[in-house]
Amino acid sequence: xxxxxxxxxxxxxxxxxxxxxxxxxxxxxxxxxxxxxxxxxxxxxxxxxxxxxxxxxxxxxxxxxxxxxxxxxxxxxxxxxxxxxxxxxxxxxxxxxxxxxxxxxxxxxxxxxxxxxxxxxxxxxxxxxxxxxxxxxxxxxxxxxxxxxxxxxxxxxxxxxxxxxxxxxxxxxxxxxxxxxxxxxxxxxxxxxxxxxxxxxxxxxxxxxxxxxxxxxxxxxxxxxxxxxxxxxxxxxxxxxxxxxxxxxxxxxxxxxxxxxxxxxxxxxxxxxxxxxxxxxxxxxxxxxxxxxxxxxxxxxxxxxxxxxxxxxxxxxxxxxxxxxxxxxxxxxxxxxxxxxxxxxxxxxxxxxxxxxxxxxxxxxxxxxxxxxxxxxxxxxxxxxxxxxxxxxxxxxxxxxxxxxxxxxxxxx
Amino acid sequence: xxxxxxxxxxxxxxxxxxxxxxxxxxxxxxxxxxxxxxxxxxxxxxxxxxxxxxxxxxxxxxxx
Numbered sequence: 001x002x003x004x005x006x007x008x009x010x011x012x013x014x015x016x017x018x019x020x021x022x023x024x025x026x027x028x029x030x031x032x033x034x035x036x037x038x039x040x041x042x043x044x045x046x047x048x049x050x051x052x053x054x055x056x057x058x059x060x061x062x063x064x065x066x067x068x069x070x071x072x073x074x075x076x077x078x079x080x081x082x083x084x085x086x087x088x089x090x091x092x093x094x095x096x097x098x099x100x101x102x103x104x105x106x107x108x109x110x111x112x113x114x115x116x117x118x119x120x121x122x123x124x125x126x127x128x129x130x131x132x133x134x135x136x137x138x139x140x141x142x143x144x145x146x147x148x149x150x151x152x153x154x155x156x157x158x159x160x161x162x163x164x165x166x167x168x169x170x171x172x173x174x175x176x177x178x179x180x181x182x183x184x185x186x187x188x189x190x191x192x193x194x195x196x197x198x199x200x201x202x203x204x205x206x207x208x209x210x211x212x213x214x215x216x217x218x219x220x221x222x223x224x225x226x227x228x229x230x231x232x233x234x235x236x237x238x239x240x241x242x243x244x245x246x247x248x249x250x251x252x253x254x255x256x257x258x259x260x261x262x263x264x265x266x267x268x269x270x271x272x273x274x275x276x277x278x279x280x281x282x283x284x285x286x287x288x289x290x291x292x293x294x295x296x297x298x299x300x301x302x303x304x305x306x307x308x309x310x311x312x313x314x315x316x317x318x319x320x321x322x323x324x325x326x327x328x329x330x331x332x333x334x335x336x337x338x339x340x341x342x343x344x345x346x347x348x349x350x351x352x353x354x355x356x357x358x359x360x361x362x363x364x365x366x367x368x369x370x371x372x373x374x375x376x377x378x379x380x381x382x383x384x385x386x387x388x389x390x391x392x393x394x395x396x397x398x399x400x401x402x403x404x405x406x407x408x409x410x411x412x413x
Numbered sequence: 414x415x416x417x418x419x420x421x422x423x424x425x426x427x428x429x430x431x432x433x434x435x436x437x438x439x440x441x442x443x444x445x446x447x448x449x450x451x452x453x454x455x456x457x458x459x460x461x462x463x464x465x466x467x468x469x470x471x472x473x474x475x476x477x
Contacts, residue, residue: 069471109424116425116444121434124427350463359424361469366427 016054019047019324020300028397029264029295030341031328035059039329043313047324051090055083055322056315057301059329061336061353063313068358072308073323074104075360082305083322085402099241100363108359114228115242115363118167118221124366127163131374134162139382148389148410155379156258156409157251160371164250167367168243169213169220177205206240206247221246246364253297254368256398256405258375261291263395263409265376266388268343275345276380281373287345288372292354294343296328297404302356327353385413414458415476418448422472432467433460446472 021032030036035057038045043060058064067073077084077093084090096102100111117123138158142149165172181202206222213226225239234242265272275287301324310317317323330353332340337347355362362368379386388395389410396407416436418429425444429437436457438447453461465473 069469109421112424113443113445117442119427120425120439120441120444121427121430122439350467357469359470361424361426363425366431369431 016046016048019049019057023397023399027341028395029260029267029343031296031326031332035326035329036332039333042315043333044315044317049083049322049324050086051084053081053083053322055081055324056317058323058325059333060313061330061333061351064325064327064330064353065351065357066312067304067310067323067325068302068353068356068360070310070358071105072306072310073304073358074307075102075108075304076104077102077303077305079305079307079320081320081322083303083324085300085303097235097237097241099238099245101245101360111238111242112359112363114225114234115221115246117224119364119366121366124370127167127367128370128374130166131159131163131371132378134159135375135378136382139379143383147412149412151262151409151411152255152259152406153408155375156262156405157255159258159375160254160368161251163367163371164247164364167221168246168250169218169222170209170247174205181205202244202247203237203240206243207236210236210239210243249362250364250367253403254364254371256297256401256403257292257295257368257372259409260295260297260397260405261372261376262379262411263388263406264291264295264343265380266386266411267392271343271345272380275377276384278377283345284373284377285369286349288369288376289349289352289354290343290345290347291372291376293331293337293349293352295404296331296354298327298354298356298402299404300402301326302360325356327356383411383413386411387413414453414455414461416448416451416453416461417474417476418446419470419472419474420445422470424470424472426469428467428469429464429473432464433457436461437464437473 017034021034023032024030039059043063044056044058046054047057048054058067100108100115103111138155142154161175162172165175209222210226210229213223214230217223217226222243225243228234229236229239278284304323304325306317306319306321306323308319334340355365389412398405398407423446425439427439427444429446430439436450436453438449439445440447461475465475
């Protein structure tokens with residue numbers, strides 16, 4: 001096998017650790033301990049992934065930032081040696097149209113700019129009243145409903161889902177459909193068949209929606225994409241691919257951050273009190289950055305491939321070698337953040353890597369920030385006596401998803 | 414302080430407006446950076462430095 005040859009040529013031995021790595025069940029907020037230990041030795045090391053190949057795992061904050069911003073590092077998953085997430089991603093690599101996630105340089109810029117309109121800082125600022133309203137409605141219904149209440153189903157999921165649905169112009173009635181398929185698509189170890197089924201139904205749904213918006217456009221992001229199809233800039237399939245990305249990324253990730261973020265606040269009551277009592281938008285904004293740093297929910301690493309030799313952190317990444325940038329250990333790098341295992345909402349958490357960094361940094365980051373800056377303080381203020389309704393050890397964590405979080409979070413008050 | 418931006422590099426993250434909204438703006442259509450003030454007053458200097466450090470595309474250049 002060519003992988004073995006590559007491995008031998010680079011002097012890689014059999015004791016390369018397997019990746020992804022498991023978290024310690026007793027410290028479910030922490031990155032996998034093995035990764036933190038590796039980072040104490042050096043900021044990048046080889047790991048072995050599902051197909052037997054041995055890409056570089058980046059665990060250090062400074063090296064991660066540098067590589068994220070390095071144009072010699074590509075996201076083109078068609079290149080030989082690209083460290084795919086799983087079998088499904090490899091098996092569909094030539095079927096999937098290029099997207100903002102898998103294109104480099106000018107092609108990427110073109111896709112990215114098509115998506116950016118609804119996510120500019122000012123547009124998102126303008127959405128704050130609507131986000132506040134949705135949040136208050138959800139909390140109203142929690143307060144008048146039975147106890148315990150599941151904060152995932154009642155708050156963490158519906159807020160971002162409603163906001164992104166409206167922004168994209170996806171009817172909210174269809175949210176169960178796309179939540180289901182997004183879930184399948186985000187399974188960490190998806191087989192080729194499972195992944196294919198979920199992705200295709202969602203893709204078909206978006207194709208139909210793009211076609212519908214081409215005939216009856218309105219003020220939303222899918223209509224913007226449909227307009228570009230009409231103008232001949234992109235194909236219907238490309239538009240659907242871009243829309244799918246926004247739809248999945250726009251609710252699943254923020255929902256996980258909200259769910260596990262509430263849990264982290266419940267486990268750190270003195271920090272929660274600081275956030276509850278603060279009316280300082282700067283403190284609240286930084287608190288959300290710190291929650292992003294502390295929780296780093298995007299697990300399984302950002303996948304890249306070197307297109308030229310790169311000297312970094314005392315190692316040489318050769319052209320054609322895979323690179324995995326894992327956000328969690330980088331965000332828990334003691335050199336960047338002293339006492340990284342402490343949730344400290346008052347520390348300067350700027351430069352946290354939870355949204356990634358470089359050209360591919362999260363398109364929807366300003367929206368996610370606004371949602372979290374509204375949801376966490378509102379919840380803490382409106383349900384100040386909130387507490388976990390089950391023992392902490394029984395909280396079901398999403399160890400098996402691409403985005404970490406909790407499946408449910410029953411609370412009482 | 415003298416500030417320049419590279420619109421070709423910009424990826425519309427909005428980090429510059431988040432950090433220094435008096436100095437930077439974004440185009441409505443695609444979020445690309447617009448420089449409002451190329452020689453910002455000293456009280457803006459810290460914000461501009463934060464914006465440059467946070468810019469994921471390294472599209473902001475500062476000459477102190």
